[in-house]
Amino acid sequence: xxxxxxxxxxxxxxxxxxxxxxxxxxxxxxxxxxxxxxxxxxxxxxxxxxxxxxxxxxxxxxxxxxxxxxxxxxxxxxxxxxxxxxxxxxxxxxxxxxxxxxxxxxxxxxxxxxxxxxxxxxxxxxxxxxxxxxxxxxxxxxxxxxxxxxxxxxxxxxxxxxxxxxxxxxxxxxxxxxxxxxxxxxxxxxxxxxxxxxxxxxxxxxxxxxxxxxxxxxxxxx
Ligand SMILES: C[S@@+](CC[C@H](N)C(=O)[O-])C[C@H]1O[C@@H](n2cnc3c(N)ncnc32)[C@H](O)[C@@H]1O
Numbered sequence: 014x015x016x017x018x019x020x021x022x023x024x025x026x027x028x029x030x031x032x033x034x035x036x037x038x039x040x041x042x043x044x045x046x047x048x049x050x051x052x053x054x055x056x057x058x059x060x061x062x063x064x065x066x067x068x069x070x071x072x073x074x075x076x077x078x079x080x081x082x083x084x085x086x087x088x089x090x091x092x093x094x095x096x097x098x099x100x101x102x103x104x105x106x107x108x109x110x111x112x113x114x115x116x117x118x119x120x121x122x123x124x125x126x127x128x129x130x131x132x133x134x135x136x137x138x139x140x141x142x143x144x145x146x147x148x149x150x151x152x153x154x155x156x157x158x159x160x161x162x163x164x165x166x167x168x169x170x171x172x173x174x175x176x177x178x179x180x181x182x183x184x185x186x187x188x189x190x191x192x193x194x195x196x197x198x199x200x201x202x203x204x205x206x207x208x209x210x211x212x213x214x215x216x217x218x219x220x221x222x223x224x225x226x227x228x229x230x231x232x233x234x235x
Contacts, residue, residue, distance in 0.1 A: 014045060035058050139193075
């Protein structure tokens with residue numbers, strides 16, 4: 014939604030996608046609403062959080078999922094990639110900010126909150142002049158809770174991103190590294206089983222144990 018006002022969603026509809034959902038945490042922008050009305054568009058806007066397992070499950074599954082400029086805005090980028098996997102049946106189009114590789118440390122990521130000012134400034138000086146302001150990277154981290162995901166949380170290297178995609182059951186088909194700081198890629202789902210238990214797994218086991226225990230005592234005292 015931010016900055017592009019649903020452009021990719023409208024384009025998908027224009028080229029014949031049967032069902033288009035724009036999912037974003039922000040309120041719809043005036044520009045989005047005006048364009049939606051002008052086109053008589055059937056694009057459905059769903060406001061939600063990509064971290065939210067239930068919200069993601071409600072969306073269903075899509076042939077193509079386009080997610081650009083989002084995962085580094087999360088304290089939990091791997092979780093977002095897992096959720097993108099749940100949404101994707103054929104192709105994921107992912108664009109994301111990167112940081113250059115760290116010598117001798119493949120798979121490294123950099124936790125950006127609290128990064129010293131000189132390091133932040135060094136990043137800012139390497140980014141192309143056309144780059145937008147990146148809250149939490151080129152500016153100080155903003156700790157206002159409502160602005161949580163406006164910040165950049167993680168600097169992710171290409172090697173870390175590749176591993177995250179692989180573990181979350183994606184295979185990268187094509188990738189276009191715009192610079193050391195950005196990549197656009199296309200990935201397809203693989204059948205690799207998820208390594209992360211559902212967040213309800215332990216709660217459900219606890220409930221099952223309680224039910225079994227209650228059932229046993231009921232039988233004992235019956
Ligand atoms: C930098 S903008 C990118 C906009 C557009 N996709 C693009 O590539 O230009 C990040 C967008 O992701 C949304 N966003 C960030 N974190 C999110 C989350 N956890 N759940 C849903 N939307 C999120 C923001 O509201 C914002 O619209």
